[in-house]
Amino acid sequence: MYFLNGPNANLYGLDSSATYGTESFPQIEQRCRSHAEELRVALDFRQTNHEGMLIDWIQEARLQADGLIINGAGLTYTSVAVLDALLSFGKPIIEVHMSNIYRREPFRHHSFISKAATGIVAGLGPLGYELAITALARLLRAANAA
Numbered sequence: 001m002y003f004l005n006g007p008n009a010n011l012y013g014l015d016s017s018a019t020y021g022t023e024s025f026p027q028i029e030q031r032c033r034s035h036a037e038e039l040r041v042a043l044d045f046r047q048t049n050h051e052g053m054l055i056d057w058i059q060e061a062r063l064q065a066d067g068l069i070i071n072g073a074g075l076t077y078t079s080v081a082v083l084d085a086l087l088s089f090g091k092p093i094i095e096v097h098m099s100n101i102y103r104r105e106p107f108r109h110h111s112f113i114s115k116a117a118t119g120i121v122a123g124l125g126p127l128g129y130e131l132a133i134t135a136l137a138r139l140l141r142a143a144n145a146a
Contacts, residue, residue, distance in 0.1 A: 001136055002061040003032060003129075005047035006054055006073035006082075012098065021098065021125045028126045035130045039137045051075055051082065058085040067092040067136045071129075076101075076111045086116035092139045096132040097122040 005025075013024035023031070029045050036043035044065065048054055054075065061068050068089060075082050076097070086093055095113045100123030102109055114120060119135060121128040 001036075001041060001043055001067045001069065001133070001140070002057065002065040003043060003045045003069040003133070004054060004057050004061075005045075005071045006075045007049045007051075009047050009071055009073050010049070023126050028129060031126055032129050032133060035133050036137075039134065041133070041137045041140075043133065051079055055081055055085045058082070058089060062089055062091075065091070066140050067094070069094045069096055069129075069132045069136055070113060070117075071096045071098070072111075072113045076113050079112060083112040083115055086113060089116070092118045092136060092143070094118060094132045094136050095120045095122075096128055098125050098128065099123060 010025045012028060013022050025047065032045055033043055046057060048057070054072070058068065068091065070086070070093065072079065072082055072095070093116055095111065095117035101111065103123070118139065121132045121135065124131060
């Protein structure tokens with residue numbers, strides 16, 4: 001499974017307002033890798049600040065991954081191009097956000113990514129990242145058992 005993170009996710013834990021918690025992005029990545037190991041699933045965890053790179057990775061995942069988790073960060077609310085790439089994926093997609101986007105500014109209440117997502121996890125901080133991995137692993141196992 002691919003776990004893709006968009007712009008500024010690499011700054012988690014460095015924000016003085018602690019909107020995204022206090023764990024650093026490398027700590028969150030390690031937490032996710034450990035959780036994936038416990039579940040015995042392969043995890044390709046990536047972050048970029050560039051929309052085109054995120055789209056390239058989504059397109060790559062079409063051939064390389066059985067499922068995808070995405071925190072589009074700011075691109076969640078602005079990128080039709082990311083949505084189009086996700087719509088062409090054709091496999092389970094979990095959208096994840098560290099914060100509860102519905103408790104934040106009104107512009108964050110509309111997610112383009114949600115139009116392509118199988119499910120959404122939001123507002124649970126790094127725990128939400130782990131839950132997204134668990135959810136995708138279960139969806140993939142259920143699909144393989146069918």
